[in-house]
Amino acid sequence: MTLDQIDDDVRALAVAYDTTDPNKAFQDCNTLLLDIQDKLERTQRPRQKERLYLSAGMVTSLLSVASFDLAALGPAVQFARTSAMYGETIESGPMQAYANGILAYLSYWGGRPAAALRYVQTARTFAGVGDTGRVRLRAIEARAHAHLGRGQDAERAIQAALEPGNGERDELHDVGGEFGFGPSRAAMSHATTYLVLGDSERAERSALHALSLLGEEPSPDRPVQMQVTVDLARARLLRGELDGVDEALAPVLETAAEWRTIGLVERVSQLRAQLARSEAAQAHLGQELGEQIEEFVALAAARPLTGSRLAIEA
Template identity: 55%
Template sequence: MTARDAAAHAEDAASLTVPDISLDRLHDAILDIARAYNSTSPPEAHRKAKELLLDAQDKLERTQVPRQREHLYLTAGQAAAMLSAVCFDLGALQPAVQHFRTAALYGQIIEHGPLQAYAHGALAFLAYWSGRPAAALNLVRTAQGFGGLGATARSRLAVIEARTHAHLGDREQAVRAIQDSLAIHHTDRDELHDDIGGEFGFTSERLAMSNATTYLLIGDATGAEEAATRALHLLDERTNGARPMLISSQAATDLARARLLRREHGGACEALEPVFDVPRDWRGAGVLERLAAARAQLTHPDFRTAAQVADLGERIEEFTAGSVSRHLGGSAHLTLDT
């Protein structure tokens, strides 16, 4: 009976599996979501990522094959990370935090360094957005300690570290981290940031755009204008269909903010003109926060008598009021003002 019971148990366990072709389909799905993220509206990306996460979780309940479970945990973690990115773009910060924590836990289960690093880096980003830069610095240090990271992952974490130091008021360390983000020239790759890429990647224009924001935080108008201009030039080299709207609108807003620091309101209006053409579904939290900071800059006494500035302030308010983020309850934290 013992042998028979053992055989029956083994047969039951062997029956708990899913077709490998289903795993291939899930892998293709995460590739599609990540790589098409910049050309997919946030609401549509949210729907796709949610469906993928539920599918991966369902299949985890149906297989006991270690190889398949590892694959499914990775897919579930990647889908959770995509959901987090969408939640952030829609201004829903608390769900974004929860999903990134879920991604980090899935990464821990299978000891996947790049997924854990990506999630912890994003949690650091959300921490300083929530006014906790000291906690953000601890999270980014943890992220930098995971193994298996390629050059793209390390550049991304250096950018997040730079912004953290800027929020802490440490200008010297912020500039050092910016320089570190630009000085990583080795060709090491990892399967998340490089092989999948897309939203998991960190392109040159995204790096420049992010560093522009850090320069603004430390009050360096020249550095911010140069970095934002570089980001926009890199984006101009792409075809129109491949131009990421979220990144381009943030870079343009940072360019405007740099010019406002110089009291060049005409140049700021010019930089913001394409931003006002961004469709309602694409007005993510990143650009809304930057616009809120620009709106605050417009209250400077030097602009008090400029009619053009008053008109610009009204356009910013109208643009923000019509965003999906605001209709979903997103709130402005003004963590980006200088």
């Protein structure tokens, strides 16, 4: 019964992650991890240990995501490596694939897209990964290719992500929540990839598609949708459509400070830099947007990653 409760707690944290304050999510996950580690020390039964290691791997993955959201890149990497270690201990292919996927996107956020590709290649060697996990890895691969300037490779990875699966599921990705990677999240990722490639038309189409899909989900007003909304604004700015930028950015600028995670702050900061380089910077609306963005970043819970090459850099 204790193990069943731990399983339920892990799944509840994963499902609630994108509607939970990242600070609270981190604290809740850390508390649960300490409990799991305590129980690992108190049992010698192989089956119990296997279940606990799986739960520990899932929780450390969530801790990695929360650390990244809070702009703590070093701890995010450490937690992802720990998750991979737990997966190796119990020979869980999905766990190792998921953790290596995290390490991949942490790499391109840190300005190392070639390393990101290596992590993706490693992740794709693990057995037992279902359709959801494969789509996620293809989306991460596409972004890494985009950072390396490999537009055709990025497009091939996106098209592979869009291909229908075989209905295969696994013990991790199909828990859902933060472990899931449904059509809306895939569309969000593809929008950012197209921005990196400088393709404003396809970036806007993917962003609008993602927002449409998110609007159909049970919790349509989740803070995560603000990231793709910024991508929509950036796509419009690439075409000089300042009024469209203002329209898209309005709800983003109202995001509560605790929800201004690094993924959102970096996107908004990059939009500010993009705006400053454009002719629109001299327009009255452009100046107003610049000031509003500066205030938004100044009050954010997460701070821009010092010295990083932005993962959304065009």
